[in-house]
Amino acid sequence: MTKDLRHYLQLLEQRQQLRRITVPVDPDLEMAEICNRLLAAGGPALLFENVIGSPYPVAINLLGTLERVCWAMNMDDPLELETLGEKLGKLQQPKPPKTLSQALDFGKILFDVVRAKPSRDLLPPCQQVVITAPDLDLRQLPLIRPYPKDAGKIMTLGLVITKDCETGIPNVGIYRLQLQSPTTMTVHWLSVRGGARHLRKAAAQGKKLEVAVAVGVHPLIIMAAATPIPVDLSEWLFAGLYGGGGIHLAKCKTLDLEVPAQSEFVLEGTITPGEVLPDGPCGDHMGYYGGVEDSPVIHFHCLTHRRNPIYLTTFSGRPPKEEAMIALALNRIYTPILRQQVPEIVDFFLPMEALSYKAAIISIDKAYPGQARRAALAFWSALPQFTYTKFVIVVDKEINIRDPRQVVWAISSKVDPSRDVFILGETPFDSLDFASEKIGLGGRMGIDATTKIPPETDHPWGDPLTSDPEVARRVTERWQEYGLGDIDLTAVDATRFGYELDPAFRWR
Missing domain, CATH: 2.30.110.10 (Electron Transport, Fmn-binding Protein; Chain A)
Incomplete structure (x- = not known):
């Protein structure tokens, strides 16, 4: 080369x-x-x-x-x-x-x-x-x-x-x-x-x-x-x-x-x-x-x-910076390597806004109770740089982990903090993290935001709301007929829902 x-x-x-x-x-x-x-x-x-x-x-x-x-x-x-x-x-x-x-x-x-x-x-x-x-x-x-x-x-x-x-x-x-x-x-x-x-x-x-x-x-x-x-x-x-x-x-x-x-x-x-x-x-x-x-x-x-x-040259700082873009690319490269070491992981994402390594979002194909906790613990030991990941959020495979709205919904609707949040204290940590009480030592938090199955819960979980497949197909076919063909359904104006995103927000 x-x-x-x-x-x-x-x-x-x-x-x-x-x-x-x-x-x-x-x-x-x-x-x-x-x-x-x-x-x-x-x-x-x-x-x-x-x-x-x-x-x-x-x-x-x-x-x-x-x-x-x-x-x-x-x-x-x-x-x-x-x-x-x-x-x-x-x-x-x-x-x-x-x-x-x-x-x-x-x-x-x-x-x-x-x-x-x-x-x-x-x-x-x-x-x-x-x-x-x-x-x-x-x-x-x-x-x-x-x-x-x-x-x-x-x-x-x-x-x-x-x-x-x-x-x-x-x-x-x-x-x-x-x-x-x-x-x-x-x-x-x-x-x-x-x-x-x-x-x-x-x-x-x-x-x-x-x-x-x-x-x-x-x-x-x-x-x-x-x-x-x-x-x-x-x-x-x-x-x-x-x-x-x-x-x-x-x-x-x-x-x-x-x-x-x-x-x-x-x-x-x-x-x-x-x-x-x-x-x-x-x-x-x-x-x-x-x-x-x-x-x-x-x-x-x-x-x-x-x-x-x-x-x-380049320089560090709060994202977005060049190092954050490099991390986004490496995130894609790590994914198959991580799946090989932790087979239950379907996908994972390190948001740039979380400094590209402080928070990880993992999706799993959940098959047994306690699997989300196991996946989080396995993630922390899978590659050396994950040692310094402070938060691991585990969601179901149906959740788009690159969409913050879906991730926040999963946390809000599937997590009981007394049951689904676990903390490991006094672990070796990033000396640059001033949030830690002791420099070089810090805690880690795992959040199980997956759907709970027995014996994780003793009551049935509600059925998710979904569209009728036949009606959804018919609406798709008639979208132009409704006179709505000029509306881009992939673009969401956040201000219409009562909140505002920072123009530099790039979680995707």
């Missing part, structure tokens, strides 16, 4: 989804303010060509709509993401084929894996220009500061690449980096993430941890890095599966690490275990400023980049 960031920018421009800003714009606050307004309106991607204080242009909001995320993955319909998820699910938990057709299908998947293996580029574009000490100055990069109380400038869409010193297996993560000096940055990662795990192993062996940061890659590689996969699988392989062909990698100039050969920038450095500096406060995805935390320091000694490089 030879596509790079520039190919994607060309695609967006061809589809009139990219605006070039030629007037001077400050990466300190101004750039994020412009982008934030466009994100709320579902507006186009931006390329700032005249950045104050830096010679490099800045691309932002490339993944600001679900449509553009799908384009990045060579798809036009979000439902195609579930097909991809089915393929990934079979790779994560392969089962011996029982029929010839299953064997052929699995053979096709294995062929896709072979095609997805990365290749080595001996003359990588990312190393067309090499800068080392004493000429290295990270302040020349157009790092943004999104919010007034942010402690400093940040890097957000860099692929942070490390390697397990025992197994040699690399990890590719997306972590926030904060500028500390002309040659150092702190990295903010949770203790469960791959980079943090590699640092602990390096510390145990008394070694420094090598770190490469690749900035400005094709968004498809960003999607692969954001996908939760088993620790013994490679994000590079997943990127190849996403793109239908192996990506090109290059050996770093000074490190024993590989990076995407088409990257716009590559930073090379090391972390000395135990060396930390205060990181934050910084605006976070929860919609608040995060706290100040002592975080590992990366000492950079080499910067390479393409000729005329383009810097890619």
